[in-house]
Amino acid sequence: MPTMRAAFASRIDDADPLAALTVGEQPEPTHWADDWVTVRVLASSLNHHDLWSLRGVGLPADRLPMILGCDAVGVDPDGNEVVVYPLIADPGDPRGISILSEHAPGTLAERVAVPRSNLLPLPAGLSATDAACLPTAWLTAWRMLTTKGRVDEADAVLVQGAGGGVATAAVVLAVAMGKRVYATSRDAGKRDRIAALGATALEPGARLPERVDVVIETVGAATFDHSLKSAAPLARIVVSGATAGFEPKVNLRRIFAMQLEILGTSMGTPDDLAQVLAFCAERGVRPVVDSVYPFSRVADAFARLHSGQVFGKVVVDHTS
Structure with a gap:
């Protein structure tokens, strides 16, 4: 054989x-x-x-x-x-x-x-x-931002745990889309690199200058309460992973009082991937x-x- x-x-x-x-x-x-x-x-x-x-x-x-x-x-x-x-x-x-x-x-x-x-x-x-x-991490980040997060309706985005493939892709894409991007990392060196990508880099749990319209959540229990507190009224919290715990405590009163959406997603469609490829090629995004x-x-x-x-x-x- x-x-x-x-x-x-x-x-x-x-x-x-x-x-x-x-x-x-x-x-x-x-x-x-x-x-x-x-x-x-x-x-x-x-x-x-x-x-x-x-x-x-x-x-x-x-x-x-x-x-x-x-x-x-x-x-x-x-x-x-x-x-x-x-x-x-x-x-x-x-x-x-x-x-x-x-x-x-x-x-x-x-x-x-x-x-x-x-x-x-x-x-x-x-x-x-x-x-x-692009086909897994960047495809996932694209779908989180566009189809699920409706980022075209947003001004500001929070990305939790930047450094990993999906989160870093979300930072680069959201910056390229002209959004104000905040991103967290426990690692000071990674925060420096996040800032160099055009985002405001913060320590996990840090208070943001504003509440955001879209939260990209791949960390899970360790950051989910911060994601809820950082969300503006009618915001979308999009979840595609739980690397630091999958059973967070959730304040339901905040969800219904702020009319928040918690949306799960995984990967994307072939058309989503075609859109990512075209966006990167046409905008010079790498x-x-x-x-x-x-x-x-x-x-x-x-x-x-x-x-x-x-x-x-x-x-x-x-x-x-």
């Missing part, structure tokens, strides 16, 4: 996820249906989803080994450079969809198989390493890249993500 190099979960290890990562040979990708094609991967980027998979969250042992990775830019069978949309129709999942690396092998390999409809043209002016940052690793050092890329020191996206260059 033909093989290819890949980074995959070979076992589950909640205590030490990096120990569950293996880099080696895996079978060539197979097609689930006639409309699937194989893409040669040029670049991919890591997400916390990959670390959660190594811990066994959403990836049971009976699916191992599983090639990791959700995001990719590559070359389709016709020689076109394309961005891979990472959600696929999946009748075997109760949601009816799954993300690459949950049931179908992911993008951290020489090649990945997806439906042809999941391929979007790589816009001129966007590099493969930049565009590889993702914040923490670091780029050659595929030969993909284990180091995982270690960097696991360190908690990341600011922006960790990218893997499959061409080196």
Whole structure:
């Protein structure tokens, strides 16, 4: 059976996820249906989803080994450079969809198989390493701001826990949209970098100069009370993660008295991704890249993500 190099979960290890990562040979990708094609991967980027998979969250042992990775830019069978949309129709999942690396092998390999409809043209002016940052974190941030947060109706935005992929993307996008952006981080160095992106950087829980119309919440219990207190009347608090606790105490009186909306979201549609790609290409917006690793050092890329020191996206260059 033909093989290819890949980074995959070979076992589950909640205590030490990096120990569950293996880099080696895996079978060539197979097609689930006639409309699937194989893409040669040029670049991919890591997400916390990959670390959660190594811990066994959403990836049971009976699916191992599983090639990791959700995001990719590559070359389709016709020689076109394309961005891979990472959600696929999946009748075997109760949601009816799954993300690459949950049931179908992911993008951290020489090649990945997806439906042809999941391929979007790589816009001129966007590099493969930049565009590889967009399909998960930036797509999520875009949908949080636009579809869910209705940011076009807003003047000011608060982003909790900037530094991670989604939150940092939300800062860059909201600034590019001309909004007043406030962003929190526990790390003084990250606050300096947030300020350099055009936001007002604050310590967690700090009083804002004004109440905001949209709150981007990926942290959870540790920041949720601050999100509520920082919200203006009729504001939207959009939640896509809970890295610091998923059961916050919620002041219901504040919610109904201020007529606040709490909205959940995850990822986005292919059309959302097309909008992100066009926005970045046309406005000259580029993702914040923490670091780029050659595929030969993909284990180091995982270690960097696991360190908690990341600011922006960790990218893997499959061409080196």
